[in-house]
Structure formats: structure tokens, C-alpha cells
Amino acid sequence: MAASPLLQNLTGTARTAYELGSGTARAAVALTRSGVVRPLGPARLYGMGRAFVRYGHSLAAAFSVGAARHPYRLAVVDDDSVLTYAELAERTDRLALALLDSGAGPGAPVGVLCRNHRAPVEVMVAAGKVGADVVLLNTGLSADQLAGVQSQQQLHTVVTDPDFLDVVPAGPRAVLTAGPDRPRPAGDRVLDELGAMIERGGPGELPFKPERSKLIVLTSGTTGTPKGAKRPHPSSLAPAASILSAIPLQAGEAVHIAAPLFHTWGNAALQLASLHGATIVLRRKFTPEGFLDAVQQRRCGTVFAVPVMLQRVLESGADGWGGPHEPRIVAVSGSALPADQATRFMDRFGECLYNLYGSTEVSWVSIADPADLRDAPGTAGRAPVGTTLLILGDDDEPVPAGTDGRVFVANGLPFEGYTGGQEGLEERYGLLGTGDVGHLDDQGRLFLTGRADDMIVSGGENVHPGPVEDLIAGLDGVREACVLGVEDDDYGQRLAAYVVTEPGATLTADGIRELVKRDLAKFTVPRDVHFLDELPRNQTGKVLRTELPGQE
Structure with a gap:
């Protein structure tokens, strides 16, 4: 994106924030440092290159690359079983064929209404292999809200955990993540079972280069029908490099994703973990004891969570990780991280806490590392590499450090707008507004005051x-x-x-x-x-x- 005349004339803190966004070299360093980029033999390079040619920079590509690069490494560990990268590749090929056979392909969106386990991962990967869009459905939505989503998205299929079947709207084909070995009638609909679909597969072959599917994440509205935010897969690894410039993930280490996979943050964690060839550890339900146990059992180097989970862990009375292993990174997002909570967590669990501020529409805006959270409790952090962050006043001009204004941002992750129209989007100089009010300090750290409409x-x-x-x-x-x-x-x-x-x-x-x-x-x-x-x-x-x- 070319800099507008306004951006070319920025000075002071705003100029510093903008210059942080031009670091192509820093992005390459971040990918190399994390182990995503490293020398490999010709056979593995061929398999990885073929995956990128077929699926672009997508979840399907990341897991296909993993199958070529480290086929016998564990890919997903959940409450029920473990899957290697090779096993997940074979299962998702069969599921992709079954989806095609059922009519779920390009133009036939697939909804996912699941807690955190291997099924939603398999569905997202399989859908990408046939070019079907995926709509991530919040498990807390009511039947009326899901009916509104169905009217808006026109879902062909909904893959659901059995305990959510009662709220799945009439119309889409329902696939249970667990249940009978063969379809059974339920009123006027026929239920299928995900394991049975994977077992039987489908006739024909998968397309070599399917249409590029989109991921649709629902906004977190608490009343009415939430809007769907359309996200095509990125055209490069630059978005991942931006996050890695501030949160130092390492290739191959186990990652516990406690944040819901249907949320932007949990899904971003899945994308980053698969890019790094991680063993992804999932639990259907969060408890403080299960959280700490997952870290110890699988020696997780990174944990992705939401702030309220850390609050529950603190309230549990745990005085540390409960064993010899301590993760390097605990990264949170999804809601505000109270300053006091950040300090108390690091006092008890070490200097491992990272806080990412963003939204469904803009993904990330800023990231605070442990030093930021110690030095400036309450900060939302700094704009990472590849990110433009501006604070604009009522006249749409940048405001000085320490002055509140509306938060606007641009980064490398594309956003194609809402599925139900563009009402509510605010854009200035090619940057999207977050709807929040805040200010930058003289070190470029962001502090949020609240929502503009609050x-x-x-x-x-x-x-x-x-x-x-x-x-x-x-x-x-x-x-x-x-x-x-x-x-x-x-x-x-x-x-x-x-x-x-x-x-x-x-x-x-x-x-x-x-x-x-x-x-x-x-x-x-x-x-x-x-x-x-x-x-x-x-x-x-x-x-x-x-x-x-x-x-x-």
C-alpha cells in the first residue's frame, strides 16, 4: 500500500509507528529465527512446494507441508486421541472427497459448530482442499441467532458436536462429530457422522488447484445476528512474520490452544501453530486444572488463551505451572487484559506473558511483550512489523503522543468486508477503524481508553x-x-x-x-x-x- 500524503508527512510518534510497518527484512528474520525457514532436502522441498502450489498460504497448505516435512510428528492431541501429520493428511483427503460427494464445495459454505478438538481442524483443512468456504460458528449462540446466521450465510452443511444439535437451524445438512456409524433420521433431516464420512471418502480425485476458499469469522455481537467477516487466505507469509516479530514462536514445539478455535484469536493460533509444524494440544472444555495439566503432559512451549482463563487460573490458587516444565510464551487476546491481572500472573508464572490487541475485522493492531507489561501495566503494546497504527482526532488528523483519539490500523492480512454489508466499517487513508479510543505514549505504546460508542x-x-x-x-x-x-x-x-x-x-x-x-x-x-x-x-x-x- 503506497503511503498517502498524510502518512508521508507524519512526524514524531506517529511517524515511528508507521516506519515499523516497512520492515520486509525484519519479516524474513522473524521467519528464519522461528525455524519456519531453514535448509531442507530436495524430496521434502518438492512436497512442500507442491502443497503451496495447490493450496496457497492456507491451513490446508500448512498441514500438507507438515505431512511432507515431518509426517510422523504428532499434529493434533485432544481428549480422545492423537494424530500425526501424515494421518491428518490422509483423513482430510478422504473427508474432502466426502464433502464433494455431498455437494459441499465452491459456493456451498460449511459451518463448524464445535468445541476445541480435532474435528474442527479436520473440517477446515478438508474444506480448503475442495474450495469450500468455512463459517466458524460461536458455540454460545442461541437457536434464533444461528437461524439468522443461516439466513445470511446460506450454509450447505453444519458440522456440529452432538450437544449443539438442538440449536442447528433447519436447512443445512447436519454432520455430527461423534455418533452413529451411519446416517439416522432426525425429524425432516438426515444426520451424518464425521467419522463415517472420513471412512467412506468419496468417488473421484481431489482437484489439484481448488478455488481459494475463504474463512468467515463471526463478530462477537451479543444480541441479534452476528456479522460474518470475510477473510481470504493471505498471499504471503508476511502476516505470520508480523506476529512472529513480536511473539517468538519456535518451530516444532508443542502448542496448547485454549482459546476457542471459532474465535479470531484461537483460529490465528491454529494457523501459526500449523505453520510451525507444532503439535497442537486441544481440550474440549477449559478448567484451570486441565489447562495446567495440558502444559505439563505435552511440555507445551506456547499457550494461546483469553484473559478470563488466566483470571480463573489465578483464582484456582495454583502457585505455578504444577511441574518442572514452564512455557516460554503465554499469549492472550480476545478481550481486555487488566493491568493488575497481567502483573499478578507474571509474578506467579514468570515473565512469559504477551498481550495482542485486535478485532475480528483488523486482526491485530499491537502486541505487548512481558517487558512492556512490566514497565507500562495496562498497555496494549506496540504496532509490530508490517503494521500501520494511527490515532486520529475528530478532524481525522493524527494527534500528538498522550492525546486520545480513534484507533486506525492497516496490516498484511486481507479483510474483504462483512457478508451482510459494510455498515459499521470506518476507513481513513486506507486504514480501518477499530471502534476504540486510545493514545500512544512517547515510546509508541498504545493505551486504550474505551470504545468510541461507550x-x-x-x-x-x-x-x-x-x-x-x-x-x-x-x-x-x-x-x-x-x-x-x-x-x-x-x-x-x-x-x-x-x-x-x-x-x-x-x-x-x-x-x-x-x-x-x-x-x-x-x-x-x-x-x-x-x-x-x-x-x-x-x-x-x-x-x-x-x-x-x-x-x-
């Missing part, structure tokens, strides 16, 4: 809930907190705080108000303080605000 006007004052929420969440005796705006007859709007305290804490509503008044402006003091047993959250840890008292 700002309220109370008695004529503009108020962002973010700083108030951070202050309350960091108080002694507070486990977690959420602050947002509510309607007010006198002031137009006011802040309300929802607080979960630690057992035995003696905090009161008046006490919290006094602490906020002491450290922040008077007009930021929440008039409503609600004490809850827990905050309602979705699978990635985002607070379900419509389920809070007074927000229905």
Missing part, C-alpha cells in the same frame, strides 16, 4: 468509562469490574459500576465512590455501584452487557 455525556462532560473501570478493577479486594453508561433523567447519562469482590472483602458502594473521586474527576464517579457474584461473559471473556442489572 463514551457518554454526563451533565455536559464527555466521560469514558475505561479509566474508571481500570481504577476500580485495581482496588484491593476487587476481583473484576465493568463500568458503563446508563440513562439519567437529570444529567442525560451517568456511569454505573458492576463489581465482583474477593471473598471477605469489605468494600462498600460509598467507599468505591470516594476512591474514584479522590483519583479522578468528580463527574466520573459512578452513581450506581452494583455488587455481583460474577460478571456475565461470553466464551472469549467479553462482558455480556445486556445481561447486567438495569441493561436488559
